[in-house]
Amino acid sequence: MMYTMGRGGASRLGVAALALRNFSSATGGGAGAVARRAASNGIASGGAQAPIAVGVWIRGMAPTTTGGDRTFATMTLGEQEQREEKKQPQMASGGGMNGDGDEEKGIVSYWDIPTRKIRKEDGTEWKWNSFMPWETYKADTSIDLKKHHKPSTMIDKIAYWTVKSLRWPTDLFFQRRYGCRAMMLETVAAVPGMVGGMLLHCKSLRRFEHSGGWIRTLLEEAENERMHLMTFMEVAQPKWYERALVIGVQGVFFNAYFLGYVISPKFAHRMVGYLEEEAIHSYTEFLKELDKGNIENVPAPAIAIDYWRLPADARLRDVVEVVRADEAHHRDVNHLASDIHYQGHELRETPAPLGYH
Structure with a gap:
């Protein structure tokens, strides 16, 4: 009452x-x-x-x-x-405080997953979410760039000439626009590692067996190639028709490589090895154009400086050099994987070259 x-x-x-x-x-x-x-x-x-x-x-x-x-x-x-009404502002706030002592807005989540701010060794805030400081590295630019696997078997020759046939339309389309060429190349080069890692992952689950570290190795390769793309996106912005071309090429190449890997892993890895050899050649030509002054040697993108631990005053030429070194390492890994299959072994029987940069 x-x-x-x-x-x-x-x-x-x-x-x-x-x-x-x-x-x-x-x-x-x-x-x-x-x-x-x-x-x-x-x-x-x-x-x-x-x-x-x-x-x-x-x-x-x-x-x-x-x-x-x-x-x-x-x-x-x-x-x-x-x-x-008094409760609503409190629920909308993330409860954090910024450097000035004022309340900082944050993302409210029912799941209560903690987030933390990562800082560099010098104390400055780490601004990248796609990779962490402990995933960065200094590229080994002393690697032999002239190594080549001479095709001897029928499978090797098919893989070699498949890659050579893909170079002709690429040269015709991009000509000497190496910034756009590198960007397009990386959209294709990032596919094989993901496809191979995915298929090995499924195979490991089906057979209840370890992969010998090869799943992680191939996925790291795919991620490394994707970081190349993110870097060159800062240098050469793709036009609308180039973006459309990427969609078509990626759709065709993904399915073709998937089928090729299922039929013959030795062929798939050998083809990627030759593809990386072509990438080394393309980046060498890129460096020649930079040295001639035909391409402006602009400052290196911030993402490249942090990812490869380059000096703060690094230029585009420094970026191309470390990317070329990465491609040389991918060449070696894929030719090794193909050799393992040729010798009648499975990849899991040989320790994977984890961290081979």
């Missing part, structure tokens, strides 16, 4: 609320209906009424007071709305 005081005296208003199933419906539709009924009764009796306090009984909860502080069930509707 609650009481309302009118101007003409005290009139007793009894409100019996139906037993409600949950808290939200009690404070929403049920309480609102009771309040409107009580208000209409007050107006009908004549005279202005003071604010009406409505008490609602909830199943298993009595409208009691404890230490002078009323429970949520016995609050007036206005007080309930005020409390809800």
